[in-house]
Amino acid sequence: MNSKMTLSARAFLLTVGMLVVLYWYTSDVEIQARVYPVQQVVGQPVRYMDSTSQAEQWHWEFGDGQESPRARGVVRYYRPGTYLIRLRVNKEVTRTFSVVIRPEPMVIRQDSLVQIQGPSTGYEREKLVFTAVGGRASQFTWRFGASGQVDSRDQTAIYSYPADEDRSKPHTYTIELMTDVTKYPIRKQITIIRGYNKFDPPIDSLDIVGSDIRRRLQQIADGQSFNSNYNYLLSKYLCNRNNSLVQINNTKANDFYSYCMGLQFDQGVHIDGVAVVSDSVTSCITRLNVTQHKP
Known part of the structure; x- marks a missing residue:
């Protein structure tokens, strides 16, 4: 009796198995797959994945020569265009997708913008x-x-504002710079201070700076307040760089801090003159050429 039941059970299971196999080969399998995003930028990832039931083999073709045998992954495109993606599951069922790859957008960084660097006030x-x-x-x-009219066509321009008949108050001008990469002019305002005779020769701003530095250094040499004079020069002209070069009488040199400290103790020094060298971009004084002597 048990033997007959066992044979019957085996026959039943065999029949069910054959029906399942027959159903597998005769029914249409619906592919459950995704490709996303369907619009992407050049070089950015496009993801693909398949979760089709009973899938055992995959063959992805991405339309640009790339292929993959995996169920899921990432693909990247490096040229703009529309690509047709083809997925074949178990070598039998096929589904297609399309993705649109757009060019990488142009990004303009803040530091790539043209700007005017220069003083906001002058004489x-x-x-x-x-x-x-x-x-x-x-x-x-x-x-x-x-x-x-156009005053200069160089990247670095030197300009002197003319004297004005009306000396009662400063005059404000608008500087305009146009380049081959800007749509509209870059603008900067400058205030010009009156007070010099229009027949005077042009004033060199570095000469004015040199005279002011010479006066302050002389005060240090004369024993007047070290801190106020030193900090004034450091912040106003040297951009707080206490290691700026000071060359003395074209023979010896010190950093700015050591030179000023030395002036305190080297009594009787007379500062004859100071010539300065500045950075054209930052306007900071980078070097002092000092002429001095002891009577």
Whole structure:
């Protein structure tokens, strides 16, 4: 009896198995797969995955020569266009997808913008230096607002504002810089202080700076307040760089701090003159050439 039941059970299971296999080969399998995002930027990932029931083999073709035998993964495209993705499951069932790859958008960083670097105040007939910085410009057109015409076509422009008949108050001008990479002019305002005779020769701003530095150094040498004079020079002209070079009488040199400290103790020093060298971009004084003697 048990033997007959066992044979019957085996026959039943065999029949069910054959029916399952028959169903597998005769029914249509619906592919359960995804490709996302369907719009992407060049070089960014496009993900693919398949969760089809009873899937054992996969063959992905991505339309640009790339292929994959895996159920899921990531693909990247490096040229813009529309690509047709084809998935074949168990070598029998096929499904297609399409993705659109767009060019990488142009990103303009803040530090790539052209800007005007230069003083915001100055004296009439003073030689003022302005530089176009940032960006990749190669052509420059400067208008400084006084002449009504183009004043320079160099990346770094030197300009002196003329004396004005009205000396009662400072005059404000608008500087305009146009380049080959800007749509509209870059603008900067500058205030010109009156007070010099229009027949005076042009004033070199570095000469004014040198005279002010000489006066302050002399006060240190004369034993007046070290801290106030030293900190004034350091912050106003040297951009707080206490290791700036000081060359004395074209023969010896010190850093700025050591030189000023030495002046306190080397009594009787007379500062004859100071010539300065500045950074054209930052306007910071980078070097002092000091002429001095002891009577």
